[in-house]
Amino acid sequence: MNASPPRIEPLDVEGGDTVPFYALWPQHEHLLARFRQQLDDVVMANAFVGGPWLDRFELRWAEYCGVDHAIGVANGTDAIELTLRGLGIGLGDEVVVPANTIVATAAAVVAAGATPVFVDVDPGTLLVTESNVLAALGPATAAVIVVHLYGQVADVDAITAVADRHGIVVIEDAAQAHGAATDGRRAPGQEPRCAR
Numbered sequence: 001m002n003a004s005p006p007r008i009e010p011l012d013v014e015g016g017d018t019v020p021f022y023a024l025w026p027q028h029e030h031l032l033a034r035f036r037q038q039l040d041d042v043v044m045a046n047a048f049v050g051g052p053w054l055d056r057f058e059l060r061w062a063e064y065c066g067v068d069h070a071i072g073v074a075n076g077t078d079a080i081e082l083t084l085r086g087l088g089i090g091l092g093d094e095v096v097v098p099a100n101t102i103v104a105t106a107a108a109v110v111a112a113g114a115t116p117v118f119v120d121v122d123p124g125t126l127l128v129t130e131s132n133v134l135a136a137l138g139p140a141t142a143a144v145i146v147v148h149l150y151g152q153v154a155d156v157d158a159i160t161a162v163a164d165r166h167g168i169v170v171i172e173d174a175a176q177a178h179g180a181a182t183d184g185r186r187a188p189g190q191e192p193r194c195a196r
């Protein structure tokens with residue numbers, strides 16, 4: 001367990017310059033000993049599903065996000081699918097999804113049996129706005145997934161106002177915005193509108 005972290009080799013770019021490709025290790029290096037200790041503890045306790053580590057995480061994550069509850073699941077895609085299923089959204093329902101997001105957001109909608117309807121995003125922030133959402137609403141729309149991206153928080157209040165007027169649910173995908181906040185409110189920070 002004492003091996004040094006693998007170094008990601010710089011990518012050769014035409015013209016002689018080099019850029020590092022996805023080198024996250026400088027962020028992790030000073031935490032590595034703690035990560036390894038925690039992994040050792042989890043492995044030795046066989047705590048792969050549930051257990052005190054998850055219990056602690058759920059409590060602390062809910063507190064951090066300023067919400068009453070957090071539920072740990074296997075990954076972000078499952079979080080969205082389970083949220084949709086929990087809300088009774090599936091076959092025959094449409095879910096508004098920003099076109100600018102990872103494939104997982106739409107894949108989770110499909111996994112729940114519903115149909116993603118893609119909408120464009122604001123060219124300045126690359127986030128979905130209430131006017132983008134409004135343009136996509138139809139009789140089969142059941143929900144909109146707001147994706148907070150690049151550490152930015154989308155205007156959930158404005159989108160929620162539109163959604164409330166049309167009787168649809170707002171789900172927040174904060175997989176790329178852990179800890180991001182606006183107006184003292186974290187993403188995701190409203191129940192029951194949060195996923196991950």
Ligand SMILES: Cc1ncc(COP(=O)(O)O)c(C=O)c1O
Pocket residue numbers: 074075076077078101102104105147173174175176
């Ligand atoms: C915006 C967004 N939503 C959902 C996901 C899916 O998360 P996971 O890869 O844990 O299933 C990701 C993954 O990076 C993501 O960036």
